[in-house]
Amino acid sequence: MSLSLRAKFLLLSAIVQAMVVALLIGNSQRVMDSAVGKNAERVAHEYAVTLNLTLSPYAIRGRLSELNDYWTEMLSDPQDSFVRYIIVLDQNDVPLATAGEHPPALPAALRNGTAPAMNGVRTWQVGSTLHARAPMLLKDNQIGSLNFGLSTSELDKAREEVFLQSGLISLVGLGLGVLLFYAFTQGIGRRLRALTGQAGQLMKTAFGRNLPDGDGDEIEVYARSLNSMSVALRERVLQLEASQQRLSESEARFKTLFDMAPLPLSVTDRNGRIIGANQALTSTFGYTEKQLIGQRSDSFTFWGAPEERERIWQLYMRHGAVHGEVANMALRGGGTGRLAIWSSSLTLDGVDAIIWALLDMTAELNAKQELEELNASLERRVSERSAELERANGDLSHALQTLQRTQHDLIAAEKMASLGSLVAGIAHELNTPIGNSLLASTALGDRVVEFEAMLSGGTLRRSTLSAYNEEVKLASGLISGSLNKAANLIASFKQIAVDQTNDQRRVFNLLAVVLDTAATYVPRLRRANCGTAFHVPQGLALDSYPGSWYQVxxxxxxxxxxxxxxxxxxxxxxISARELDGGMVEIVFSDNGAGMAEEVRRHVFDPFFTTKMGRGGTGLGMNIVYNIVTGMLGGRVTVASQPGQGTAVRIVVPRSSPVRAG
Ligand SMILES: Nc1ncnc2c1ncn2[C@@H]1O[C@H](COP(=O)(O)OP(=O)(O)OP(=O)(O)O)[C@@H](O)[C@H]1O
Ligand SMILES: [Mg+2]
Incomplete structure (x- = not known):
């Protein structure tokens, strides 16, 4: 029979309490007995002394029989006296006197002296009578013994009463104790049941509610530790659930990725047996997943040749992985493709496995091959073309040289042309003064002939002479004036001619060069009815090449x-000029003429660019200006012009031209 813990507790506590009660009662009984015994012994001693005192005078004289009445009286009412009997024995234990209801024989322990003695009085309890024996002096100094029996029934009654009451009190205490223990275990049982319930909940991983806080006893401590265990377990279970969730999500992701991956993927065990194959693999090779799972990859005609599989497998065994090795494989539809293979080890459901990824490189590899061939042919063509280009380059540089020679010749021709126009200008300019001089000198010659005739004819009159004198003065003045003008013209033309042909560097006055140049254009300017305005500071001198400036x-x-x-x-x-900072000079040549379109302006410095092709233009004029300004004069030149708005050519040069090398 199995008992609940509580029942066991109750039973145990009842037994323990009963034992305690029994021990208590036993002990009180023992204490009572000893107290009663001691009391009876003391009473027996007191009685022995009293009786001895009372009997001795009679016993010494051998007159004990005289006391019969007294004894009878004393022993008659057992309510009044404790003494039950009195026997006086002589030294041979022969009764000398007896009174009361004495037993047929005195207890042996008294007779043979083995009973315990107190101050010479030996006592022995038999039933409710305490038998006592004390020595007594008798007649003739004989020592007999006084024997008497004392009733202990009163004491026994009192003892029984005490026993009964203490028994009753103990029983009540026992009952109360059991009751209290019952109530106590009831509470404990309830809390234990709560703990058990909580533990049961934990077992079902339903954590329930925390147990209530108590008053800090052991069960509370236990409950608290159960609570913290429950919290810890709950957290652990939540973590486990979360990681389980993550695991299953990642498994699902892996499966989706595996299935959806555009690359053919398969998973095999370590013996090459296929465990998984994705859609790309089945469609690439034309097998269903059902056909593949559980089979060895060499049982299918995956491979272009069996050696191919062996080669890849050996590579895997040697290095533990394959990295982009290309193998020939049989594709769906009977064709052979070149596939790059990757592999890696993994553990699936605790089983060592290998994942294989394949990439169809057929198109790329073919394209690569074609590319390489194309490259080779391109290189060939490039080297052929390079050779051709080199040849063409040679031709071109030859042409360039010819061109440069031509340009040089043209520039020289241009120079000659400008010299030609200069000479024409000079001739024209000199024509007038020299013609005037000729006219005047011819007229003067005529007048001299007339004068000589008058002089030899004697018809010369004073008035004629003075008129003649005036004419000669006028003619010679005209002649010398015209010749002076011619001489000046020649001097300035000579300067230009010398500068243009020598182009020597020297310090010169810019305004003089401007005026000299303009002088050579006077007839053309006049013909074109074109005015001039020169704003060049008088003292502005340049250390430069005047011939180049004339050309510009x-x-x-x-x-x-x-x-x-x-x-x-x-x-x-x-033409205006001004000095700028840093030793620079700005010269602006402008006209208020037709201007030029943007397209013309952009190409104005290009050699051979002209809008007068076939009408006398060579397209070298502005190119010469550009080369001279940016080269010999070390400056820069820009043109600003718009159709109908005239043209301004701005030249900025250092006052001192750069030193020419060579
Ligand atoms: N002051 C100007 N006004 C308008 N157009 C001009 C002016 N100067 C030059 N051009 C334009 O620039 C072109 C190039 O001038 P450039 O002097 O180089 O050649 P060109 O005068 O045509 O021939 P070349 O000077 O060799 O006889 C001219 O054909 C003309 O169209
Ligand atoms: Mg020109």
Whole structure:
């Protein structure tokens, strides 16, 4: 029979309490007995002394029989006296006197002296009578013994009463104790049941509610530790659930990725047996998943040749992985493809496995091969073309040389042309003064002949002489004036001619060069009805190449006459100059003529660019200006122009031109 813990507790506590009660009662009984015994012995002693005192006078004289009445009286009412009997024995234990209801024989323990003695009085309890024996002096100094029996029934009654009451109190205590223990275990049982319930909940991983806080006893401590265990377990279970969730999610992801991956993927065990294959693999090789699972990959005609499988497998065994090895494989539809293979070890459901990824590289590899072939042919063609280009380059540099020679010749021709126009100008300019001089000197010669005739005829009159004198003065003045003018012209032409042909560096006055150049254009400017305005500071001197400057101004004036004022007759050419910071000089040549379109302006410095092709233009004028300004003069030149708005050529040069090398 199995008992509940509580029942066992109750039973145990009842037994323990009963034992305690029994022990208590037993002990009180023992204490009572000893107290009663001691009391009876003391009473027996007191009685022995009293009786001895009372009997001794009679016993010594052998007159004990005289006391019969007294004894009878004393022993008659057992309520009054404790004494039950009295026997006086002589030294041979022969009764000398007896009174009361004595037993047929005295207890042996008294007779043979083995009973315990107290102050000479031996006592022995038999039933409710305490038998006592004390020595007594008798007649003739004989020592007999006084024997008497004392009733202990009163004491026994009192003892029984005490026993009964203490028994009753103990029973009540026992009952109360059991009751209290019952109530106590009831509470404990309830809490234990709560603990058990909680533990049961934990077992079902339903954590329930925390147990209530108590008063800090052991069960509470236990409950608290159960609570913290429950919390810890709950957290652990939640973590486990979360990681389980993550695991199953990642498994699902892996499965989805595996299935959806565009690359053919398969998983085999360590013996090459296929455990998994994705859709890309089944569609690439034309097998169903059912056909593949559980089979060895060599049982299918995956491979272009059995050696191919062996080669890849050996590579895997040697290195534990395969990295992009290319193998020939049989594809769906009977074709052979070249596939790159990767592999890696993994553990699936505790089983060592290998995942294989394949990439169809057929198109790429073919394209690569084609590319390589193309490259080779391209290289061939490039080297052929390079050779051709080199040849063409040679031809071109030859052409360039010819061109440069031509350009040089043309520039020389241009120079000659400008010299030609210079000479024409000079001839024209000299024509007037020299013609005037000729006219005057011819007229003067005629007058001299007339004068000689008058002089030899004797018809010369004073008035005629003085008129003649006036005429000669006028003619000679005219002649010398004209010749002076011619001499000046020749001097300035000579300077230009010398500068243009020598192009020596020297310090010169810019205004003088401007005026000299303009002087050579006077007839053309006059013909074109073109005015000039020069704003060049008097003292502005340059350390430069005046011949180059003549060329620059020649070209600019030529262009203004040829292009700007082609259809106009009231243009103005102006040349202004000013000094800038840093030893620079700005010279602006402008006309208020036709201007030029943006397209023309952008190409104005290009060699051979002309809008007068076939009408006398070579397209070298502005190119010469550009080369001279940026080369010999070490400056820069820009053109600003718009159709109908005239043209301004801005030249900025250092006052001192760079030293020419060589
Ligand atoms: N002042 C100007 N006004 C308008 N157009 C001009 C002016 N100067 C030059 N041009 C334009 O620039 C072109 C190039 O000038 P450039 O002096 O180089 O050649 P060109 O005068 O045509 O021939 P070349 O000077 O060799 O006889 C000219 O054909 C003309 O169209
Ligand atoms: Mg020109």
């Amino acid at each position: 101004f020649n070209n600019l004036i030529n262009n203004a006459l040829a292009h700007a004022f082609e259809d106009r007759s009231d243009g103005t050419i102006s």
